[in-house]
Amino acid sequence: MPILPASSRGAYVNSDVEDMEGVQDMKALAISKFDIPGEAGFPLNPVYAKPSSQAEAETMRAYLTQLRQECGQRLCDKVFDSETGKPSKWWLCFAKRKFMDKSLSGFGSAYP
Structure with a gap:
């Protein structure tokens, strides 16, 4: 059962960018296990507030997984050039900076 509206699903899929390593890393990160409210x-x-039931927790996890997948795809469409497949140097300068004492260069360090 899709949670986001049909108009937002697949609207930004770019088949030229699909096979790149950074996109694959982003897809793996989107479906990896993550904590939701109420977990340590x-x-x-x-x-x-933590979810009131297990069903609500699973619905929240499904929604957040879909949100992570969609945001990751849209981010890859902006960062990677569809013609050359190389990441934009302008966007990658943000990967080396810390935000809220977090760094983005840990998971997808294939593009320094």
Whole structure:
């Protein structure tokens, strides 16, 4: 059961960019396990209430997984040039900076 509207699913898929290593890394990161509110590893537990039932938790996890996949695809469409397949140097300069004491260069370090 899709959670996002049909108009937002697949609207930004670029088949030329699909096979690149960075895109594959982003897809793997999007479907990897992550914590949701109420779990010990979730960083904003004081701000968000935990789900009231297991069904609500699974719905939240499915929604966030789909959100991560869509955001990752749109980000890759912006960062990678569809003609050459190389990442944009302008966008990659942000990967080396820390934001909220977090760095982005840990997972996808194939493009320094």
